[in-house]
Amino acid sequence: MTSQDLMIKNAHVVGPETFNGDIRIQNGRITAIGTDLPVAAGTPVYDAAGRTVLPGLVDVHVHFRDPGQTAKETIATGSKAAAHGGFTTVVAMPNVTPVPDNAADLAALLAKNKQAGVVHVHQWAPITDALRSDRLVDFEQFKKMGVLGFSNDGVGVQHAATMMAAMAGVHAAGAPLAAHIEDESLRGNGVMNAGPVADKLGLPGMSNQTESSQLARDLDLAAATGVHYHACHISTRQSVDLIRQAKAAGVHVTAEVTPHHLLLEDTDITGDDPNFKMNPPLRSHADRQAVVQGLLDGTLDMVATDHAPHTLADKGGTMRTAAFGIVGLETAFALLYTRFVRSDRMSLPELVARMSTIPAAAFNLPAGHIQIGAPADLTIMDLDTPYQIDSNTWFSKGVNSPFIGETVYGRTQATIVAGRLVYDQQKEGH
Ligand SMILES: [Zn+2]
Numbered sequence: 001m002t003s004q005d006l007m008i009k010n011a012h013v014v015g016p017e018t019f020n021g022d023i024r025i026q027n028g029r030i031t032a033i034g035t036d037l038p039v040a041a042g043t044p045v046y047d048a049a050g051r052t053v054l055p056g057l058v059d060v061h062v063h064f065r066d067p068g069q070t071a072k073e074t075i076a077t078g079s080k081a082a083a084h085g086g087f088t089t090v091v092a093m094p095n096v097t098p099v100p101d102n103a104a105d106l107a108a109l110l111a112k113n114k115q116a117g118v119v120h121v122h123q124w125a126p127i128t129d130a131l132r133s134d135r136l137v138d139f140e141q142f143k144k145m146g147v148l149g150f151s152n153d154g155v156g157v158q159h160a161a162t163m164m165a166a167m168a169g170v171h172a173a174g175a176p177l178a179a180h181i182e183d184e185s186l187r188g189n190g191v192m193n194a195g196p197v198a199d200k201l202g203l204p205g206m207s208n209q210t211e212s213s214q215l216a217r218d219l220d221l222a223a224a225t226g227v228h229y230h231a232c233h234i235s236t237r238q239s240v241d242l243i244r245q246a247k248a249a250g251v252h253v254t255a256e257v258t259p260h261h262l263l264l265e266d267t268d269i270t271g272d273d274p275n276f277k278m279n280p281p282l283r284s285h286a287d288r289q290a291v292v293q294g295l296l297d298g299t300l301d302m303v304a305t306d307h308a309p310h311t312l313a314d315k316g317g318t319m320r321t322a323a324f325g326i327v328g329l330e331t332a333f334a335l336l337y338t339r340f341v342r343s344d345r346m347s348l349p350e351l352v353a354r355m356s357t358i359p360a361a362a363f364n365l366p367a368g369h370i371q372i373g374a375p376a377d378l379t380i381m382d383l384d385t386p387y388q389i390d391s392n393t394w395f396s397k398g399v400n401s402p403f404i405g406e407t408v409y410g411r412t413q414a415t416i417v418a419g420r421l422v423y424d425q426q427k428e429g430h
Helices: 075-084 103-116 139-145 160-172 196-201 209-225 237-248 259-263 285-297 332-341 348-362
Strands: 006-013 019-026 029-034 045-047 052-055 057-062 087-092 120-125 149-151 176-179 228-231 253-257 378-382 411-417 420-424
Touching: 006 378, 052 348, 057 075, 057 332, 057 348, 075 087, 075 103, 075 411, 075 420, 087 378, 087 411, 103 120, 103 139, 139 160, 149 160, 149 228, 160 176, 160 209, 209 228, 209 237, 237 253, 237 285, 253 285, 259 285, 259 332, 332 348
Parallel strands: 006 045, 006 052, 057 087, 087 120, 120 149, 149 176, 176 228, 228 253
Antiparallel strands: 006 019, 019 029, 052 378, 378 411, 411 420
């Protein structure tokens, strides 16, 4: 993508930097901030009066299904959905087909992320060949090729010896390891949270220990190896406690939580609706309270969507047969702004920190700040006009979401990546 010049007039900026004024962008970077900045001839102007300007949002956990399942999503549609949701940087998971576990496939994917992505699309490489094997990939080589880090997301690393060797190798390569935490011997054939709701619906459940027992193992191994261990989509109260203890003990651990685990619980599943089927599953009220508290007190560092688009065919059927996962890029900010910031559980700067500045800092991504010298990655929001979540307005190919029809605040007006308008509500109309 090419960088360019832009002047944003009348910006009301909220985030780690808070100010009112104009923002001058030259060659993709912020070069001046002030009041009534003069506009050079030929420079396009965006008038942000009445809107709120935030640092571009960062999502370290998305699934773009490309290559291999492009009926579900592509790098082009997924990254456009990201832009529509206010995200300027995302990190894609490697559970695509083929799994990029060799240099040729990985190089092709990295090139396609750059070529087709309308926002910055970074890449997780797999930890092991084909995700399910115990053969480690070449961490040093893949890191040099430009991956952010390593993850087998979609499946947990089942064997402790494999995980310990992987952590040592990933740490030596100077990269983080992001874990999908799931003990398959405990999971069985579960399709939702184990407990009274699953019993009532007659559906097989997954216990909290499916996640927390493997997390306990991983945190012990992370302490021993020194790796930066990133815990994906934390869903249980036991996991929040384990991460709190590990952080207190000095383990290099970061953790993410999804909007759906913050906002929904298993009691919201009143019938056989696969839009409530995700992995990890929606948990109990006590678990949801624990992950919310974990995000508020910083035990859980950041929000990540786990954006998981599917075709209608794959997501149709029943809770037993449908695919796991929901889309999230085009609803995450609005849902959390509406439910947390507008209800005074969290300030807007805190939400910006959890969705931009903190994930950027945790993974050394050049994002999360609106200051002179920073890349001009920004999102401009209308925070005042309510609207209904409508999948007809989405750029994602996936429409699998339990939030369709909800009334929210926080509509993206413009998303700017390296000074370029990659989403403009005025031009695109939705
Ligand atoms: Zn996962």
